[in-house]
Amino acid sequence: MTDMTATQTQAEKLDSAASRKARIMGGILIALALLVLFVLDVVPGESATFRLTTRRDAIQIPDLVVPGAFNMVCAALLAFLGVRQLLRGGARWTSLSLGFGLLLLVMAFLVWATAGKAFNxxxxxxxxxxxxxxxxxxxxxxxxxxxxxxxxxxxxxxxxxxxxxxxxxxxxxxxxxxxxxxxxxxxxxxxxxxxxxxxxxxxxxxxxxxxxxxxxxxxxxxxxxxxxxxxxxxxxxxxxxxxxxxxxxxxxxxxxxxxxxxxxxxxxxxxxxxxxxxxxxxxxxxxxxxxxxxxxxxxxxxxxxxxxxxxxxxxxxxxxxxxxxxxxxxxxxxxxxxxxxxxxxxxxxxxxxxxxxxxxxxxxxxxxxxxxxxxxxxxxxxxxxxxxxxxxxxxxxxxxxAGLVGRSRPPAADGKPYVKE
Structure with missing residues (x-):
């Protein structure tokens, strides 16, 4: 009976830690959404041009033109991920949501930095x-x-x-x-x-x-x-x-x-x-x-x-x-x-x-x-x-x-000297 109670207590602690981490990640994602919306906003009508080839490349493909409205979409997706983490977040989705959110942030940043310009x-x-x-x-x-x-x-x-x-x-x-x-x-x-x-x-x-x-x-x-x-x-x-x-x-x-x-x-x-x-x-x-x-x-x-x-x-x-x-x-x-x-x-x-x-x-x-x-x-x-x-x-x-991307377990004996008996 004691072992069962201890197991339940441990499981409750793990669930509580996972929920707390999900709430933190949700807050971070919502903050990133606000960052993209109010800081990385692009002037209406402007677009970012990304060159995908150089003149010496044997195969030429058209440039990738991304409208400034793309950043609004990124902000909406970040907000959605953040709210989802707050309401339904779990350990299984936390790292995935953060990874996808950071990818959206980088894409929005590139569009903001390149708006009205061309970039290879x-x-x-x-x-x-x-x-x-x-x-x-x-x-x-x-x-x-x-x-x-x-x-x-x-x-x-x-x-x-x-x-x-x-x-x-x-x-x-x-x-x-x-x-x-x-x-x-x-x-x-x-x-x-x-x-x-x-x-x-x-x-x-x-x-x-x-x-x-x-x-x-x-x-x-x-x-x-x-x-x-x-x-x-x-x-x-x-x-x-x-x-x-x-x-x-x-x-x-x-x-x-x-x-x-x-x-x-x-x-x-x-x-x-x-x-x-x-x-x-x-x-x-x-x-x-x-x-x-x-x-x-x-x-x-x-x-x-x-x-x-x-x-x-x-x-x-x-x-x-x-x-x-x-x-x-x-x-x-x-x-x-x-x-x-x-x-x-x-x-x-x-x-x-x-x-x-x-x-x-x-x-x-x-x-x-x-x-x-x-x-x-x-x-x-x-x-x-x-x-x-x-x-x-x-x-x-x-x-x-800091462990925001998930816990990693090192080899069990890592850093421990070994003395042969």
Missing amino acids: LTSMLQAAVLASVPIALGGLAGVMSERVAVVNIAIEGMLLAGAFAGALIGSLLGGWIGLVAAILVGGCFGLLLATLVVTFRMDQIIAGVVINLFVLGVTSYVSSQVFAEYRFLNNAKVFRAWEIPLLSDIPVIGPMLFDQNLFVYGAFILVGIATYYLFHTRNGLRARAVGEHPRAADTLGVDVYVTRYVHVTIAGMIAGFGGAFFTLGNVGRFEENMTNGRGYIGLAAMIFGRWHPVGALSAALIFGFADSIQQKLALLNTPIPSEFLAMAPYIATIIVV
Whole structure:
């Protein structure tokens, strides 16, 4: 009888929490509807023109012209979703309603910013995919680490170290050697993190912060004292975009996915390999077992220490590859703290993606879109200061980490040191 009462009490608490969350989401959606209605209103008769192709595209399609009244429709749909959440909301619909509501908000914002002007939507989407690469690779590095229960705060430092090594070695020995050096340097820092947290059982958060500060200090010193004087050490060749025949000619999708550089294709390939490895191979199953219940895995003959060492080192190599994107895939030179927090956003993408490689990639694309939108809309001279638009990816990160998109459950042993008995 006592157990039944406790179960009922727990169920009531869960229902109450779900109802409270639904009411909060309903209020947010109604607030977004008012924002679109009164702030993002478009002058009657004006329309937004979105170009879907460029002059060099083999296949030309007409521009997409969206009337300003579209924003009124978005406001009505947001209000409907908000009222529905208040009246009938449940845990099943909360995240879906919020996701659809945010999509409507972005669409309304684009129409408002482009009203009376023309804007190339395809180029922005192409830039969004490019901007998502370091975030996706940082998120994938986090997945590989945390699936074996090692919290990897050091992703930011690993990205920065990869960018630095890519620029330095790439300038001296060429881009491909620089890329290999970036991967190896990232792997070395992954090995260092594994040594600190697995062998010496150092607090995982502190170990990651130490690595980040160390890399930031060393690279900043070399950048200001050495690169400033010997500029030939910081002038690497950039990997150019590779067009995939036929596929790159597909309107919108072609330039976005099949006219990119080595790092974009590498990110998609690595996500596919990691997904297959973690969920369809014996070693992947063992890695996940180490992250969920290391003692049980040890009992079954899995070497917990070796598994963690290997996966954290691989995570460092992935992050090093992602760091090389900043120099070898973008500007060709290293600048102080040029990663600018992308490693931390990668961790948020990992959480948003529920510790799954594909989920982390999907979240990274959203963050990449938020990152690229402020760069492209600055050309339209919108009344919003560019500094506020630059906050978009970080605001998205706060929303994700705050849990407004739904609770995510990390591996059960995540962050816990293991002591073999």
